[in-house]
């Protein structure tokens with residue numbers, strides 16, 4: 344079949360390009376926002392999921408990643424006695440710690456861990472070592488980049504000097520970055536004698552052991568790593584309304600742009616649709632032309648939007664490396680579906696116009 | 709054999725005080741290979757008659773039969789199929805689709821009837837060549853002269869091999885010489901292929917191509933002239949490709 348839809352659209356290239364661009368930008372904005380949000384989550388979760396622990400034990404009442412957990416270190420020996428537990432260690436994780444580098448006051452997420460077991464330590468070393476000794480520290484790569492720090496440089500936490508011995512990657516929580524030191528150093532510097540924040544456990548059957556810990560040890564709340572990230576970052580869901588609003592607003596913009604394009608294209612050519620009717624076109628065949636037009640705009644807009652997203656992500660990673668734009672296949676798929684729906688929705692009025700065309704008008708000149 | 713039969717067809721536009729009776733009890737038949745010219749003053753109901761014949765307008769009273777199917781009783785959904793199968797329309801202005809080339813304008817009629825691809829292309833090409841447009845196949849309507857556009861629309865009307873061609877002042881927008889050439893061509897091809905032609909025109913000098921001329925006034929046929937002899941003479945002569 345001769346594609347009237349394509350011909351009609353391409354006949355006025357400027358209009359076609361303008362509407363495609365409009366749709367593409369709308370799609371890009373939807374994907375972009377959701378990408379930033381997803382990127383946050385990926386960065387947040389990657390530390391926990393790569394901590395090497397199967398189970399995270401917090402103090403009872405721990406709510407999310409921003410709340411405080413405090414446990415007596417003695418519990419470790421109790422947990423060790425539980426069947427199925429292979430390895431137990433602890434970390435000291437302080438959400439908003441600060442350190443000094445020269446005159447800079449730098450906020451960071453501080454983690455004290457045990458380099459012997461590595462549980463809860465940095466999981467990807469960019470430079471230097473993860474096996475740090477006393478008085479040594481590992482800092483996030485982005486933090487190092489931002490403040491011009493490198494191996495051998497000195498930083499200061501609560502008036503104690505520490506030497507940078509390693510630089511870690513993917514330990515960037517967007518707003519804060521992580522720094523790692525030995526748990527004994529952390530304990531001393533922060534005056535947390537005998538107190539830890541989380542106990543990390545390796546077990547053969549994590550969900551069963553988690554259950555046992557919760558049953559047998561009072562005052563704690565144990566989670567598998569997956570449960571921990573779910574609960575720990577559930578607060579991110581409070582951003583969902585913003586995402587929905589953007590998605591809805593973006594879709595409305597998309598529908599409006601496609602709608603105006605297809606509507607003017609249709610009304611300009613009502614007579615031509617009348618001709619087609621007169622020479623025997625059935626309504627469905629005409630509706631197909633309109634839908635085709637709308638879907639061509641929607642799909643082209645979608646693909647160009649994805650390309651724009653790629654370009655802007657590349658630009659962002661150059662100028663704001665701490666941000667991560669992470670668009671899942673799921674998001675892409677739903678946005679594609681949304682584009683198709685935009686096309687369908689915007690065809691409604693034009694189709695109604697065509698349905699009302701009387702082919703007899705063609706006989707009037 | 710008659711292709712189309714109108715029996716007591718009356719068409720009233722509107723209602724009450726503003727009602728206009730455009731056709732009054734018209735009965736008429738068109739046979740195979742027959743060329744019928746309809747003449748009459750403006751407002752006499754010529755276009756209305758074509759619309760009723762072509763299933764584009766329902767008469768207020770009376771029946772229209774095509775191959776003994778009463779098309780006045782068909783639904784809006786069934787009519788397009790009838791139009792595709794039995795009728796080829798030529799309008800006063802060519803009414804080509806502006807974004808399609810000459811050949812595509814003909815192809816689209818075939819596509820609508822379910823003929824696609826190479827088959828449609830070949831048929832469209834053959835028709836346009838017959839109409840002297842071999843060099844204009846890939847031109848857009850805006851790149852064609854009025855006469856050329858009208859010939860494309862004739863090719864479109866003939867594309868699905870309809871039984872009847874209905875043409876409403878097809879040459880009104882052309883100079884009289886080109887107009888006559890286009891009309892002659894339409895009728896010759898139609899006649900050779902055994903189709904019936906009903907053509908509305910004001911051009912008295914084209915009468916020689918008709919078998920019958922019907923004069924319409926106030927929605928009634930007031931006169932009918934048979935002119936078959938002149939037509940047979942004309943059919944013997946070959947006509948140049950219109951320019």
Ligand SMILES: Nc1ncnc2c1ncn2[C@@H]1O[C@H](COP(=O)(O)OP(=O)(O)OP(=O)(O)O)[C@@H](O)[C@H]1O
Pocket residue numbers: 721722728729730748749750751752753754755756757
């Ligand atoms: N849609 C309509 N509604 C109301 N009246 C109409 C309509 N169409 C045509 N008429 C009237 O019906 C009558 C016949 O009109 P029609 O168009 O058939 O005439 P015509 O012979 O084709 O005229 P012309 O030579 O000017 O094309 C006229 O009086 C016209 O005003």
Ligand SMILES: [Mg+2]
Pocket residue numbers: 754755756876
């Ligand atoms: Mg008329």
